[in-house]
Amino acid sequence: MTESIIVDHASKRFTLRYHRTFKQMTVAMARRQEVSDTFWALDDVSFTVNQGESIGLMGLNGSGKSTLLKLVSGVMRPDRGKVLTRGRIAGLIAAKAGFHPQLTGRENIYINAAINGMTEAETERKFDEIVEFADIGRFLETPVGHYSSGMAARLGFAVSVSVDSDIFLADEVLAVGDKPFKAKCMERMQQIRDEGRTIFYVSHAAGSVRKMCDRVIVLEEGKVGFDGGVDEGIKYLHYDEPTGSQEEHVDDELGADV
């Protein structure tokens, strides 16, 4: 089996600065207070993902999930250890990140596709597919700044899923968008999985992780707390305990905004 992602003793340290301005800093130093502090957002994380595996990355808020995703996507470099990936990476980490509010949907599709590493020819070939998936109709020629948040997210999602990536990263994809669109997204993710692409899915929603993934990694305060089967992972997080309320059930299925 081919390895797709190797995370080898990766650690990432962040610096907390307590005082921002020069005045605050001088006062703090005069009083011999701490000016800054560091903490390890990721602490000696190791695992290997094989091509075609579908990983659910879970953990409480602040456990290091987003940081890990940034290391895998290449936005950040680990301070210690190594992260290696094979092939093209695309994802829904920030579907709207490249959007310029004053440019139209069409112009933004081209830019966002290029940011995801697509060439001009590739974008043109997939343009209709992207527009169809985004389903924004006549708003294609309207500045993205006038879009509703759901529409903008749809456009971003449509571009990301059209990239021929080998690794697909998703950070709480289904937090925005209405129910039909969420269903469509899940379906597309399933398709990506069936194509043998590696999926790295960050979610709090036990239901969608169960549907989508075949392995769960749980982060706890920057360390790997659990790495194994889906049901065991969800049990490990106590996300499987019934809460009774209707709202929680929906959350379980689709994932809430985080």
Added chain:
Amino acid sequence: MADTLAKATGDGRREEMPLVEPSATTGLFEVFRRRYLLKLLVRREIAARYQGSFLGMLWSYINPLSQFFMFYVVIGVIMGLRNIENFGVHMFAGLIVVTFFNETFNAGTRSIRRNKGLVSKMAVPREMFPVASMMVSGFHMGPQLVILASACLLLGWVPDPVGMAALLLAVVIIMILGTGLALMFSVANVYFQDVGNAINVLTNFVRFGVPMIYPYTMVDDRFGPGLVDLYLANPIAQAVLLMQRAFWVGTTSDPAATASEQLPPNLFVLGSISVGVALVVLVVGQWVFSRFENRIPEHL
């Protein structure tokens, strides 16, 4: 089924690909390898700057013209610095490259912070943004060059190959120097937002440190030989002198005399040295950028 076929070929392709660090590809060379994205980002900046404004692209003519008239009236008419032949051309030729430099430096310094949504979420070579700022500023130089060339033609200027070489050299100096400084300070601006403001103040001085609103001969007269060398070590001053060689000299009554009396004798040698200086700044800028770039996302 088509899907299984796609999967089979996909797996074959995947096995051939090496395991790499996902963040490995950065640096100026990577920016030019991904020039399609660079082109789109530059176009995005240009389009976005004028979208929704009634006069649109006309603003890139209005802005330099207003500056030109301000300086012309204050320095040329009120203060009466009329002993320079075609003072307006003398000044505007310099103003064009100074504006190019100032815009590159200012916008480039702020570029990473301005694009923080992209920078902190997507793995694009971050050098892309200062370079794009330089290219956007370069694009705005176009209309100004058109205005300048038209004015010169009316004054009887005939383009000559040496002059065009001087223009090219001037633009190259500013491109390299501006990009180098923008790289260096864009990353500093991520750590301390004061940097952007400081650069804004600094660029105000550039206009007075180059022979634009006063002639080069004045510097030559008032400063001793050592100080003149120091003055000429400034690559921006070199670029301004080269611009005057390209445009202003040709509009005067006796171009050959003007070139020998009003400009330093070894203009092209000095200009080439300036390219070297600018290249050193660029290398240092890239080194500083690479060194601190790693922590950009967490500081945004």
